[in-house]
Amino acid sequence: MKKKLQTLFIVAIATLLASNIAVAQTELTYKNGVFQSGKELKPKQVRELMTNNSDALSKYNTGRTLFITGQVIAYPCAFLFGFDLGGRLAGGGSDDYTLLIVGASGTVVGLVIAFIGESKIKNSVELYNANLNNNKTVSVNFGLTQNGVGLNVRF
Numbered sequence: 001m002k003k004k005l006q007t008l009f010i011v012a013i014a015t016l017l018a019s020n021i022a023v024a025q026t027e028l029t030y031k032n033g034v035f036q037s038g039k040e041l042k043p044k045q046v047r048e049l050m051t052n053n054s055d056a057l058s059k060y061n062t063g064r065t066l067f068i069t070g071q072v073i074a075y076p077c078a079f080l081f082g083f084d085l086g087g088r089l090a091g092g093g094s095d096d097y098t099l100l101i102v103g104a105s106g107t108v109v110g111l112v113i114a115f116i117g118e119s120k121i122k123n124s125v126e127l128y129n130a131n132l133n134n135n136k137t138v139s140v141n142f143g144l145t146q147n148g149v150g151l152n153v154r155f
Contacts, residue, residue, distance in 0.1 A: 027132060030125045049128070056128040063120025066113055074110025077103050 029035045034046045041049070043064060050057040081103025088100075
């Protein structure tokens with residue numbers, strides 16, 4: 001009877017401890033997109049995760065805006081540059097280098113803006129990870145051991 005009562009007591013304590021444990025958030029990683037546990041997140045999901053960290057969210061939104069703006073500038077300009085350069089290499093084209101210069105300049109400017117945006121997104125992910133409370137997690141293990149029933153609580 002005494003062992004059953006001890007077991008019941010241990011199970012009750014373990015249940016109470018487990019119910020008070022907050023689920024630890026996993027870190028985000030950035031490699032051509034934001035990933036969590038190997039799964040790529042959509043921008044809306046990233047914003048939802050970062051709602052509690054206003055600095056990281058602000059940097060992410062700024063970075064995302066710059067990245068998209070850079071792409072909007074770079075792609076059409078790259079097309080203009082390639083179109084004009086291709087025409088010149090094929091034997092056509094004129095002596096006017098305006099389209100070539102505008103296309104090359106726009107491509108460079110767009111890529112620089114996109115890279116700055118990507119850098120801000122990386123910084124926001126690092127800031128988010130730095131503010132996670134991973135050091136405050138508690139793990140509770142309860143089960144049978146070679147000496148009987150065991151309860152292990154780690155802070």
